[in-house]
Amino acid sequence: MRIRIVDAFTDRPFSGNPAGVLLLDAFPDDARLGNIALEVNHAETAFAHPLPGGGEADWALRWFTPATEVAMCGHATLATAHVLHSTGAHQGPVRFATRSGVLIATPHEDGSITLDFPTAPLTPVDVPAGLAEALGAEPRSALDTGPNVGDLLVELADEQTVLDLAPDFRALTRHSERGVIATALAADPSHGYDFVSRCFFPNVGIDEDPVTGSAHTALAPFWSERLGRAGLTGRQASRRSGLVRTEVRGERTLLTGRAVTVIEGELLA
Template sequence: MRIRIVDAFTDRPFAGNPAGVLLLDAFPDDDRLQQVALEVNHAETAFAHPLPEGREADWALRWFTPAAEVAMCGHATLATAHVLRTTGAHQGPVRFATRSGVLIATPREDGSITLDFPTAPLTRVDLPDGVAEALGAEPLSTFDTGSNIGDLLVEVADEKTVHALKPDLKALGAYSERGIIATARAEDPGRGYDFVSRCFFPNIGIDEDPVTGSAHTALAPFWSERLGRAELTGLQASARSGRVHTELRGDRTLLSGRAVTVIEGELLA
């Protein structure tokens, strides 16, 4: 069984967000998938298998963290589409059947891939007691992102504050299903990005996610409303870092980026 490690939302190795990708004939039992994801030990491992012709999708796709299956994952979807294209397993746009419905990945002539994801519904909420202390910064506003991604989106004062965050991860886990998205406007849009973010997901075994496609389905509507533009670029300011190009289209959000395969091997167990 071939396994590949792909760095997503980057055009160079050892940056962006690494994902395991396995192309299968069919899904084994859930325990087996979870064991493999734990062994790979990246934020997510993607498992995909082809579907019969005539179905609403071309491939079935599931994502597992080292601790749990998740309902949506952007970077591992991008990584899977990259593997399908580079191995010749699928050419052109690919439709994935997932827990979040049919998600479409479209390769572009410039080498990037665009994902078509549902836009997260944002609901402004009062600041929960203790969030500022757990995050290590005073929020300007807080939003629930809905059940699909299950995060609390927190706007902070500025980009420097986002970079400097050193949250109490154990305490953060009490405030949302998955974790916290911290964000601020870019200090200098001339650097090629419009907003900055960091994502902390202690409840699914990820202290800090390097680059989170799914979070940008909430960040896109949040910043598009404030900046007055449908197309934006976000910088996720983790240690590995990566950029996500977003385009808001009502109840759908397009996420674009590149990917690089860095490891390919055989799963023996």
Template sequence: MRIRIVDAFTDRPFAGNPAGVMLLDAFPDDDWLQDVAMEVNHAETAFAHRLPKGGAADWALRWFTPVAEVAMCGHATLATAHVLHTTGAHDGQVRFATRSGVLIATPAEDGSITLDFPTAPLTSVEVPSGVAGALGAEPAAAFDTGPNVGDLLLELADEKTVLGLTPDHKALAAYSARGIIATARAEDPARGYDFVSRCFFPNVGIDEDPVTGSAHTALAPFWSGRLGRADLTGLQASRRSGVVRTGLRGDRTLLTGRAVTVIEGELLTP
């Protein structure tokens, strides 16, 4: 069985967010999928298999971190769509059947891929007591991002504060189902991005995620409401870093980026 490592939300190797991708004939048992994801040991490994023609979706898609299955993952969806198109396994727009409904990936002539995801519902909440100490900065505001994303979104004072965070990952685990999205407005939009973010997901085995597509389904409505524009660009400022172009379309959010296959090999374990 072929397995690939794809760097997503970047146009160059060794940046963005790496994802494992496997195209299968059917899903084996969950323990096997989890074991493969643990072996790959990236934020997510995506498993997909073709569905019968004529249905609501073209491929079934699931995502696993090294320790758990997740309900939504943007970068591994982008990586899977990239593999389908670059290998000729699927031409044009592809519809994925997932735990978050049907997600659509549309390739463009310039090599980018646009994902159509549900917009996260944002609910303003009190800043939890103790989260500032765990994060290492005092949030200005806090928002619940709903069940699909499962994060606590925290607005911080400025870009410099987001970039300088050195959180206590174990302590952060107490504040949301998946983790924390820390964000601030870009100091200089002339650099090519409107807002900056970092994402910490200790509850699913990821201290800091390099680039998180699903988090941008919450960041898009958050910053579109503040900046007054539907189309924005976000920089996720992890060590690897990556760029996500967002387009708020009501209850749907478009996430656009590029991907690069960096490793292709053979999984020998049956």
């Protein structure tokens, strides 16, 4: 069984967000999927298998963190689409059947891939008591991102505040289903991005996710409304860092990025 490690939302190895990708004939039992994801020990491992022709989707796709299965994952979807196209397993746009509905990944001639994901519904909420202490900064506002994403989105004062965060991850687990997205306006848009973010998901075994596609389905509508533009670029400012180009189209959000395969091998167990 071939296994690949792909860095997503980057054009350089050892940056962006690494994901394990396995193309299968069918899904094994959930315990085996979970054990493989735990062994890979990246934020997500994606498992995909082809579906019969003539249906609404081409491949079935599931995502597992080292601790649990998740309902949506952008970077591992991008990584899977990259593997399908780079190996010739699929040509052109690919439709994935997932827990979040049918998600489409479209390759471009320049090597980038665009994901078509549902836009996260944003609901303003009160900043939870204790969140500022857990995060290490005082939020300006907070929004619930709905069931597919399951995060609390908080706006902070400025980019430097986001960069300087050193959260208490154990304390953060009390404040959302999956985690907390911290964001601020870019200090200098001439650097090539419009907003900055960091994502903390201790509830699913990921203290800080390097680059989170699903979070950008919430970040994109939040900042598009603020800035009055449908198309934006976000920088997720983790240690590995990465860029996500976003475009809000009503109930759908397009996420565009690149990916690089860095490891390919054989799963023996």
